[in-house]
């Protein structure tokens with residue numbers, strides 16, 4: 001991934017110094033310039049972080065997380081028929097962090113579906129997708145996030161305070177998504193098992209899911 005991006009970056013620099021390509025040069029050079037220009041666009045839209053997951057997946061993660069957080073904040077969120085109270089102070093959107101993405105990518109790249117150890121102030125959600133027909137990353141940012149959020153829809157949300165009972169009701173991924181004091185997220189994705197499985201790992205700072213604390217403070 002990294003060498004490709006470096007290459008594209010170099011190509012984009014070539015295309016930016018456009019004068020190299022204009023003025024009495026053969027038409028084939030112009031075509032090359034156009035192609036290089038297109039490549040530089042591709043490299044710009046390719047990922048949020050150098051060597052990171054596709055920008056389209058970053059958007060998938062952020063949109064689902066932040067839509068949920070904004071809805072909870074506004075008091076319009078319904079968890080299995082129960083309308084949750086609005087937040088006392090607005091719940092901030094999560095923003096993407098390249099260092100956290102790198103850290104989460106290292107977890108995904110182990111191709112072992114298990115939480116990492118010794119995280120420093122990082123929460124962590126994991127997801128995996130398998131298909132014998134082969135897998136791609138396409139749409140998995142949204143799919144992973146939807147799957148975590150569906151815990152609230154399936155199991156409800158009995159208490160804004162994260163008690164043991166709440167945690168063990170099976171909503172721990174959803175509460176990390178909603179955790180008001182988490183403001184940064186980064187996620188990695190790895191293709192595993194000979195191309196038949198993707199492992200997705202997201203990490204959050206500050207770490208959420210502190211037992212005995214509120215997911216957010218209600219009005």
Ligand SMILES: *[C@@H]1O[C@H](CO)[C@@H](O)[C@H](O)[C@H]1NC(C)=O
Nearest residue numbers: 062063064065066067070093
């Ligand atoms: C928060 O995220 C949501 C969903 O992505 C977006 O619609 C909204 O504009 C964001 N709000 C701010 C303040 O960035």
